[in-house]
Amino acid sequence: MRSYSLIAPAKINLYLEIIGDRPDGYHELAMILQSISLADQIDIEPIGIDTISVRCDHAEVPNDKTNLAYRAAALLAEQFPDAMAQFGGVAINITKNIPIAAGLAGGSTDAAAVLVGLDLMWQLGLTQSELEELAAQIGSDVPFCIQGGTALATGRGEELSPLTNLDHLYVVLAKYRNLGISTVWAYKTYRQQFSETYVSEVQDLQTRQHRVHSGPMVSAIMHRNGAEIGKLLHNDLEKVALPEYPQVLELRQAFESQGVLGTMMSGSGPTVFALTESETEALRVLEAVKTQMAHPELEFWTAKFVSTGIRLAHS
Numbered sequence: 001m002r003s004y005s006l007i008a009p010a011k012i013n014l015y016l017e018i019i020g021d022r023p024d025g026y027h028e029l030a031m032i033l034q035s036i037s038l039a040d041q042i043d044i045e046p047i048g049i050d051t052i053s054v055r056c057d058h059a060e061v062p063n064d065k066t067n068l069a070y071r072a073a074a075l076l077a078e079q080f081p082d083a084m085a086q087f088g089g090v091a092i093n094i095t096k097n098i099p100i101a102a103g104l105a106g107g108s109t110d111a112a113a114v115l116v117g118l119d120l121m122w123q124l125g126l127t128q129s130e131l132e133e134l135a136a137q138i139g140s141d142v143p144f145c146i147q148g149g150t151a152l153a154t155g156r157g158e159e160l161s162p163l164t165n166l167d168h169l170y171v172v173l174a175k176y177r178n179l180g181i182s183t184v185w186a187y188k189t190y191r192q193q194f195s196e197t198y199v200s201e202v203q204d205l206q207t208r209q210h211r212v213h214s215g216p217m218v219s220a221i222m223h224r225n226g227a228e229i230g231k232l233l234h235n236d237l238e239k240v241a242l243p244e245y246p247q248v249l250e251l252r253q254a255f256e257s258q259g260v261l262g263t264m265m266s267g268s269g270p271t272v273f274a275l276t277e278s279e280t281e282a283l284r285v286l287e288a289v290k291t292q293m294a295h296p297e298l299e300f301w302t303a304k305f306v307s308t309g310i311r312l313a314h315s
Helices: 068-079 081-087 104-121 127-135 143-145 184-197 204-211 216-222 225-233 238-244 246-256 278-294
Strands: 005-023 027-046 052-056 090-095 149-154 159-162 170-176 262-265 272-276 298-304
Touching: 005 068, 005 143, 005 184, 005 204, 005 216, 027 104, 027 170, 027 204, 027 216, 052 127, 052 184, 068 090, 068 127, 068 143, 068 298, 090 127, 104 246, 149 204, 149 216, 149 225, 170 246, 184 238, 184 272, 216 225, 216 298, 225 262, 225 272, 225 278, 238 246, 238 262, 246 262, 246 272, 246 278, 278 298
Parallel strands: 052 090
Antiparallel strands: 005 027, 027 090, 027 149, 027 298, 149 159, 170 272, 170 298, 262 272
16 A cells, blocks of 8 residues: 655635634634645555554644644544554654644644545545545634635635635745744634624625625636735734734734735734745845844745645655
8 A cells, every 4th residue: 555745735814804603613704715835745654553643843743632634534534444444544744844833724734635645545535525524524724725726715714615726926924933823812802802793693694705705805816916915915813913912013014014915914823924926026025024023033934826735745
């Protein structure tokens, strides 16, 4: 039985609107998600015994059952016990390039890669929609990480509608290595401060979702208009994160001063990204902001928008 190596891209949010509360305790969201070329590599090998092991080259990534990659393998083993019995367990090795606790879906994309890899290794023959349905049991971002590209996400983020490919755009990302923002804290604080704006009626929820679907950002994406996309970047969680974390706001302002297409915090943060129309411009912005901020804990990356989610690595 062969081993598989998979590329697991990070994702950024181009749009994040919190619409209201859901009966399951999550928030009802309307988001536009985008895969980028910054990616982890997941290597999956058969080990012939009924165990799952996870290794990662990043010291802060857990190797136990709390790792989403482990949970993905455990879910498939539970759903398809005959396959586990026939083919045996797996060793999962994660080569980490996506920064952790960054709002870039690093853990979710690793889990997505394990689902895709085990589907191949155990010859399950699952469709993409079946994989995405399983992925939603692990986390809200995992279905998108399987599909990738550009997509409108509603519900808690697991209901996906593909949008026009934007692989002509580039992004500069920056994150303080020593700074993390809890996703739970971000959403809880938003609820405390802005719950009076929440929509509760089902019809109103659908109206708000439809408004995003037919709104200016989706139109700008359909026309592949980078300048307009940059102007329309929106993230409700900035309302709570930026006042609490002034260094994130300062980083955002530094990107803005470079005349980028647009800049924003991704997801619950603390990564800030800036859009550009070329790799040359992305590298210029990176160097300018790096010089301007000059902080030893501040890390930078450049990446390109990509049109795919999990894919096999080319040997």
